[in-house]
Amino acid sequence: MPESTAKKPSRIQQRNRRVILDAALEVFSKHGYRGATLDQIAAEAGLSKPNILYYFNGKEDIHVTLLSQLMETWLDPLVELDPDGDPRREILDYVERKLTMSRELPRESRLFANEILQGAPRIEPELHRHLKPLFDEKCAVIAGWVSEGKLPPLDPQHLIFSIWATTQHYADFEAQAQVLLGPETDPRPRAQAHLQAMFGALLDLPAQ
Amino acid sequence: MPESTAKKPSRIQQRNRRVILDAALEVFSKHGYRGATLDQIAAEAGLSKPNILYYFNGKEDIHVTLLSQLMETWLDPLVELDPDGDPRREILDYVERKLTMSRELPRESRLFANEILQGAPRIEPELHRHLKPLFDEKCAVIAGWVSEGKLPPLDPQHLIFSIWATTQHYADFEAQAQVLLGPETDPRPRAQAHLQAMFGALLDLPAQ
């Protein structure tokens, strides 16, 4: 049995844990935590249900492992925001990276959205441990740019919220966008132009 | 039995249907469709489960009824956007109304968010019937303002998406905001200032 007092995980263990987590991502992101079933995950992974429970201690264990493991990837675009770069460029590039991520990792976006919507019952600790420090750090960076006069006076916290909201919207509310725009084309190219214009206008505001 | 070939619903029927729908809003918005149980709804409503099924044909019936009934309220702020008003004022007022709504009707916001996240399986028809025509109509209004030179060139569809995303964010992702800002204060006053500045900047852009 794979124990917490672990030695090295075997090749089979590594592969199967990866397969299970990928299947779980597919299922959890589509149905939410309570809507997802171990049978669905098992089917998606091509394994039997008891076999899945051989690798994880239960449904919640899979979910928490998945979220924790994806947290880093998820925060990566924000990590890259460089305090020494050009403020306007840095923020607009961040918007672009987040929008790209919503196209390339929509399942991850919906997974997080689902969890937060339910009140973040299972990853609140992770949010405090990873998201909060990074958020505070980057808010301070932006606040610094503002006080140096490199940016117009703006609210760093709510600026970041707006970036998250507008970019993740295209993954989380894809079903709505497909009704309104048609299912054929990816709205993101035009979204990119719009968001660059919008955040660009905000960042170009005259200083106070 | 209350039939679809209905006469007039009795006073008791009216009251209990309202009580049930309010309980269902509470439970569905908190746990999503599949995460909510009839027992929870029954407990919240102060009725027995069979009694609830006396008023509705099943779980899905409650959910669909709830969504359909709230659709009008939900779209109301956009309906109010006046083609004959001042473009800039109309749009900024719409932002404010949506933000107010996210404070006063957060459960409704999360209910819709949950449904859309799962791919809108149960209200897609309603979206086509009510949301889409209104969306198209108001996009045309904004596009008209742009072509009249009353607004800078902007993308009406993605402008509306941005307004939805940024305002509903404060209801849908409240758990995250509470981790990042602290649970004490309502972030919306500062959000209001930020959003007015952001959309104001976009709308004030020089014409092409």
Place this chain on the structure above:
DNA sequence: TTGTTTTTTTACCATTTGGTAAATCCACGA
């Protein structure tokens, strides 16, 4: 090969959940 450990399957189980049948209760008009 043989013995041992890891992996997988088979056969279950208890609980939860959406839903139903039928009996009972109750409001109210004649």
Place this chain on the structure above:
DNA sequence: TCGTGGATTTACCAAATGGTAAAAAAACAA
């Protein structure tokens, strides 16, 4: 007061679901 139809409860049920025990199979070290 009594009867009638609407409202509510009691007692269920079948299916789904998270999870377990133990045997079987596969992998691997000697």
